[in-house]
Amino acid sequence: MSLMIALLLFAQQIPTPNVGPFGAAVSPDGATLLVPEFGSFNPYVIGGTVAVIDTATDSVTGTIAVGMQPEDVAFTPDGAYAFVTNAGGATVSVIDMATQIVVATTPCGEPFATFLYGVAIDPDGKLAYVNTTGGNWDGSEENIFILDADPASPTFADVVDTVEISGGFTRGGFRAQGDRYVVARGFADNDFSASPRVSQFHNGVLVSETIVVPAVGGFHGAEDLVVTPNGKYAYLPVWNFTEEGSDEVFVIDLGENKVIDIVRLGSGDNAQHGITSDPSGLLVLATNFFAGSVSVIFTPTNTVIDTIPVESLPNEVVFTPDGLKAYVTNQGSNSVSVIPFAPSLDLVVSLAQTAVVDPSVQKALDKKIAKALEDDTHLAALVKFIKEKSAEGKIVIGLYAKDTNPPAEDLNNVDVGLGGIDTYTQP
Amino acid sequence: MRLTKAHIAVAALAALVAGAFALKPPPTPPVRREAEPLRPMLVSLSELHTAAQTDRTKVDAYLSARARAVETADVDALIVASRDEDLAVRVMAIHLLGAVGGERAMAALMHAYRAGDAQAAAQAVAAIEGADAVPALLEILSAGPAANIAAEALGRRGDARAVEPLIAALRDETDPSRACHAAGALARLGGPAARLALEQSAAGATHVSIRRSAQQASTRFSEEPR
Numbered sequence: 117m118s119l120m121i122a123l124l125l126f127a128q129q130i131p132t133p134n135v136g137p138f139g140a141a142v143s144p145d146g147a148t149l150l151v152p153e154f155g156s157f158n159p160y161v162i163g164g165t166v167a168v169i170d171t172a173t174d175s176v177t178g179t180i181a182v183g184m185q186p187e188d189v190a191f192t193p194d195g196a197y198a199f200v201t202n203a204g205g206a207t208v209s210v211i212d213m214a215t216q217i218v219v220a221t222t223p224c225g226e227p228f229a230t231f232l233y234g235v236a237i238d239p240d241g242k243l244a245y246v247n248t249t250g251g252n253w254d255g256s257e258e259n260i261f262i263l264d265a266d267p268a269s270p271t272f273a274d275v276v277d278t279v280e281i282s283g284g285f286t287r288g289g290f291r292a293q294g295d296r297y298v299v300a301r302g303f304a305d306n307d308f309s310a311s312p313r314v315s316q317f318h319n320g321v322l323v324s325e326t327i328v329v330p331a332v333g334g335f336h337g338a339e340d341l342v343v344t345p346n347g348k349y350a351y352l353p354v355w356n357f358t359e360e361g362s363d364e365v366f367v368i369d370l371g372e373n374k375v376i377d378i379v380r381l382g383s384g385d386n387a388q389h390g391i392t393s394d395p396s397g398l399l400v401l402a403t404n405f406f407a408g409s410v411s412v413i414f415t416p417t418n419t420v421i422d423t424i425p426v427e428s429l430p431n432e433v434v435f436t437p438d439g440l441k442a443y444v445t446n447q448g449s450n451s452v453s454v455i456p457f458a459p460s461l462d463l464v465v466s467l468a469q470t471a472v473v474d475p476s477v478q479k480a481l482d483k484k485i486a487k488a489l490e491d492d493t494h495l496a497a498l499v500k501f502i503k504e505k506s507a508e509g510k511i512v513i514g515l516y517a518k519d520t521n522p523p524a525e526d527l528n529n530v531d532v533g534l535g536g537i538d539t540y541t542q543p
Numbered sequence: 544m545r546l547t548k549a550h551i552a553v554a555a556l557a558a559l560v561a562g563a564f565a566l567k568p569p570p571t572p573p574v575r576r577e578a579e580p581l582r583p584m585l586v587s588l589s590e591l592h593t594a595a596q597t598d599r600t601k602v603d604a605y606l607s608a609r610a611r612a613v614e615t616a617d618v619d620a621l622i623v624a625s626r627d628e629d630l631a632v633r634v635m636a637i638h639l640l641g642a643v644g645g646e647r648a649m650a651a652l653m654h655a656y657r658a659g660d661a662q663a664a665a666q667a668v669a670a671i672e673g674a675d676a677v678p679a680l681l682e683i684l685s686a687g688p689a690a691n692i693a694a695e696a697l698g699r700r701g702d703a704r705a706v707e708p709l710i711a712a713l714r715d716e717t718d719p720s721r722a723c724h725a726a727g728a729l730a731r732l733g734g735p736a737a738r739l740a741l742e743q744s745a746a747g748a749t750h751v752s753i754r755r756s757a758q759q760a761s762t763r764f765s766e767e768p769r
Contacts, residue, residue, distance in 0.1 A: 219755070229609070270759075
């Protein structure tokens with residue numbers, strides 16, 4: 117595990133071939149970024165493609181024709197297939213990544229009615245969960261479609277189950293080795309004044325919910341959530357459908373089903389859209405849709421350590437598996453922002469950790485930090501933060517440098533996203 | 544989702560949509576008319592759909608307005624609107640024609656398909672239930688654009704007329720995506736000819752995705768003999 121805090125010099129922009137980049141997913145091997153291109157409303161354009169981006173060169177290498185108004189995408193764990201939700205067409209396109217051919221198109225509900233949204237595939241690669249926020253013409257509801265994602269199965273790509281519960285389901289993820297599907301739910305009981313919820317499903321059955329209560333605003337929703345890599349916590353951004361909003365991200369303990377922290381972003385925006393975690397779980401990034409920026413949350417303290425400008429209407433944000441880059445889809449400017457996360461900071465963090473353990477190296481640390489700070493204010497803010505916490509006698513947990521290679525069992529003890537700095541003692 | 548009191552927030556917009564119906568002229572014999580009578584409704588419906596895409600509190604209002612549009616549909620006016628210069632109007636008209644169905648709607652949808660609105664028209668045709676849609680779906684399957692939608696829909700209808708065209712699509716590797724969808728459709732349709740075609744493609748297709756899709760479909764076939 118490595119910690120790589122953003123050493124942001126500037127975010128590179130990749131123009132997308134077509135309009136309305138919406139969701140995003142990086143292949144498990146980190147080589148390919150897929151971006152569904154939804155289209156736009158003014159001018160009215162019905163999107164129907166997925167952009168293929170080579171992450172080595174950060175360039176578009178092709179487009180894949182899918183269904184109408186594609187919104188979200190997820191890879192199978194082996195990267196062999198990608199599932200794309202087509203919101204307008206109410207279908208799921210299944211792409212064979214080896215050839216970049218759509219090999220199956222599965223109807224999920226009714227065109228221009230069911231409003232397909234996010235898709236997530238369980239860690240075993242057996243099932244794909246397709247969330248919806250609409251309903252069917254006949255008034256029935258199928259809020260989550262569960263598709264067979266196993267290419268070895270006779271029913272591959274077919275709908276094998278549905279979940280019918282009131283409300284709108286947007287994006288979700290998994291915890292407990294895939295035993296729990298965690299998803300953002302708005303408008304429970306079809307009440308638009310209802311607060312957003314984090315819902316957990318087991319085998320398609322709702323087993324628990326945590327309700328969040330935004331500080332201000334009228335109608336609230338949640339467009340996304342992320343489950344931390346250790347499966348213990350969910351970070352839920354709040355979307356406000358009214359003028360006022362709370363500019364908050366809620367931290368939910370998924371085991372206890374309770375809100376343990378609220379991160380005030382201070383972004384000046386009342387509508388957070390996408391959210392993701394870096395592979396270490398130490399950073400959570402949330403897009404501020406109307407402000408055109410990304411808030412960087414440091415999870416051991418649940419503190420915003422940076423707000424990074426991107427382009428217009430940033431929708432989704434995803435990390436590469438190595439944590440070296442984050443990609444942000446800018447729905448309003450038809451581009452993808454690339455945010456580099458510099459490995460050079462590993463050194464500083466490693467030294468900071470060492471300094472906590474052994475104060476005698478503090479002086480040397482200061483010199484090395486000072487050198488690292490010469491041309492980067494973002495880094496300065498982070499290191500200032502670390503030093504302040506160190507000065508308070510608190511140990512910054514889980515700050516492993518890439519080259520320290522802590523054993524896996526140690527990582528299990530790192531309580532990322534606790535909502536406050538805790539102690540952690542290396543064996 | 545059900546209609547709830549929370550629709551107050553969007554009631555005004557929904558009322559605009561509903562109000563457009565009051566302007567609709569009474570039914571007359573099928574003569575060509577201008578799209579204007581339906582245009583305000585279609586524009587409003589499209590705008591409401593747009594709003595529902597970005598503001599989920601408006602989904603129910605949109606669905607209600609759309610249901611009302613289907614119930615009171617004027618097919619002639621929808622046909623004219625399906626050829627409107629405004630894409631948003633065309634797309635909404637096409638979808639309503641698919642929901643309404645019928646011979647004239649089918650003909651208009653195929654016109655829209657050939658005129659370039661292939662995805663929307665193919666989806667609308669696929670939404671029309673019954674055997675009447677099969678010839679149109681077969682045309683879409685052979686034409687190319689949005690053939691995947693046609694193949695998938697044909698596979699679910701169980702109409703024997705689709706078997707041979709789907710076998711031809713499976714064997715035509717110039718459109719590998721269509722061939723893959725044809726494989727899945729043939730597995731649903733079943734029968735000796737479908738089985739043989741799938742087995743042959745599973746063993747001999749040049750394109751790896753087609754071969755893999757045929758293999759997967761053959762697995763389904765053996766699991767679900769028909």
